[in-house]
Amino acid sequence: MRSTLAPETPRSVYIHVPFCRHRCGYCNFTLVAGRDDLVDSFLDALAIELQQHGQTTEVDTIYLGGGTPTHLNVRHLRRLFALLSKWFSLAKDGEWSCEANPLDCVDEKLALLRECGVNRISIGGQSFDDRKLSLLERDHRGIDLDSAITASLEYFESVSLDLIFAAPGETLDSWQKDLRSGMSSGVTHLSTYGMTVEKGSAFYGRLSKAQFAEVDEEIQLAMYLSTIDQLTEAGWDHYEISSFAKNGRRCRHNEVYWTGRSWLAFGPGAARFVDGWRSVNHRSTTQYIRLLQKGCSPTVELEQLSREQCLREKFVFGLRRLEGVDLTWLSQNWGSDVEQKFQPALDEFIERGWLSRSDSRISLTRSGLVISDSLWPRFLGESSLP
Ligand code: SF4
Known part of the structure; x- marks a missing residue:
């Protein structure tokens, strides 16, 4: 069956690294927590998947997401980058983003990322407020996020920060304070998301047992609108529903998704879109590894869009x-x-x-x-x- 679209060579690639230290309460992403014993097998599997794809490609954007790519130790990170450099070269002036956990933003790892070609860090900080961080079951405190941003800015000109609003019990005032901390932190990009309680997260079960209540919808709305006002008044470029950039530092990789262009993707649960075909890999990390060990494709969903x-x-x-x-x-x-x-x-x-x-x-x-x-x-x- 042929695609109905004119072929477009993808100029972007997403790599899903499915490891975290532990799973935060609100998270239902494709990942395994506390299973570092699987990292070598995952990298072996990723090598096979890239070999199956079998094409060396120059790309304009690379995005390492997860999970937490920076949770990998230095040896594993080196192996990951060696693997990627075999198949992908980043065009001159290309963007290479890597998601990072605040506790991983230490000199040794930041220097390695920069040396390997990463030029944009996206820190999953979520908040500077210790109470909120503990409620979200994050593994860092506000002071760790401050240090992570300071360290990252020493290595990268482009530093993005994710912040969550509408955590249980949060008020408009406390969110605005958190946002101000983000604005003055020196980062060049902010992504702000209202907390949603998704099926598969620990919070989902607790919400159904009424162990906590979601923030009132009107307050959530006020939080979102005040975010737009505060940031735009301070000169940030509000370029997408949840995304704000300073000094032209938009996320070029995400713009590929929003403008409907093609991209490649590898790793557990990774979804790609090429020539009108959307395909998705198995979400389970262990199944992803098993499929590739057997020489099978990890793709479990394939759909041709009209x-x-x-x-x-x-x-x-x-x-x-x-x-x-x-x-x-x-x-x-x-x-x-x-x-x-x-x-x-x-x-x-x-x-x-x-x-x-x-x-x-x-x-x-x-x-x-x-x-x-x-x-x-x-x-x-x-x-x-x-
Ligand atoms: S660090 Fe991010 S990806 Fe990992 S469990 Fe927490 S929210 Fe999910």
Whole structure:
């Protein structure tokens, strides 16, 4: 079966490193905690998966995510980078990001990351507040995050920080204080996420037993809006629903996802999108290793998106960016009258003040940003495109 899309050589690669010291209370990501005994087998498996792919590629962005890539010890990190450098070269001016846990941001590891080509660190700090960190079951304290940022800035010009708001019991005041700490910390990028309690996390069971309560929706809303106000007033570039950059330091890798371009992905649970095909690896680290040890593909889901699905997703992902989507460009590139097909939803959402229009460009308004998730189904599920 052939893809319905013109081939596009991926210029981005994601590597999933599924190891953490322990699992934080709110986390349901694809990872194993406290299983460092599996790291060598994982690296063996990753080597086989890359060999199965079998192509050396120059890429513009590399993203090491997890899990916590920096949880690997120095020997394992060296092995990982040797493996990656065999298959991928980073283009001049390319971006190589690595997620890091605050406690791992020590000279030895930071120097190694830089030496191996990483030029952007993304620290999963979540908060500077000790009480909140302990509630989230993080393994670091505020002072550790301060030191991690200071150390990272000595090695990298581009340092991103993830912060969570709406942790149980959190007030608007305490969140604003946390955010101010992030703003003044020297980082060049902030990603702010409202805490959600997902199935598979420890918090999910506790919530169902009413052992804690989620922050009231109105307060969550106030937290999000005050985040936008504080950051934009201070000159940060709000370029995606949850992402803010300083001095032009947007995350180029994530922009690949939001603009619907192709990317490669390797590791447990890794999802890739190439030429209209979306495929996903087995989420279990042990199963991923077993499959590759047997010489099988670790891919367990494979779906060919129709031209229409691709178009719809491109529109929805594009709307996540504050710049929005140019309907004329989309129609010209996809040979379909996008405007006509989305018309009922576009008219309604513009009328309600959730979307705005400037010539042929559609973007989220402030009210639309707040409820964006509820807008997507209308664009993803309308009647057939020609
Ligand atoms: S460090 Fe990050 S990936 Fe690891 S368990 Fe905690 S939230 Fe999940």
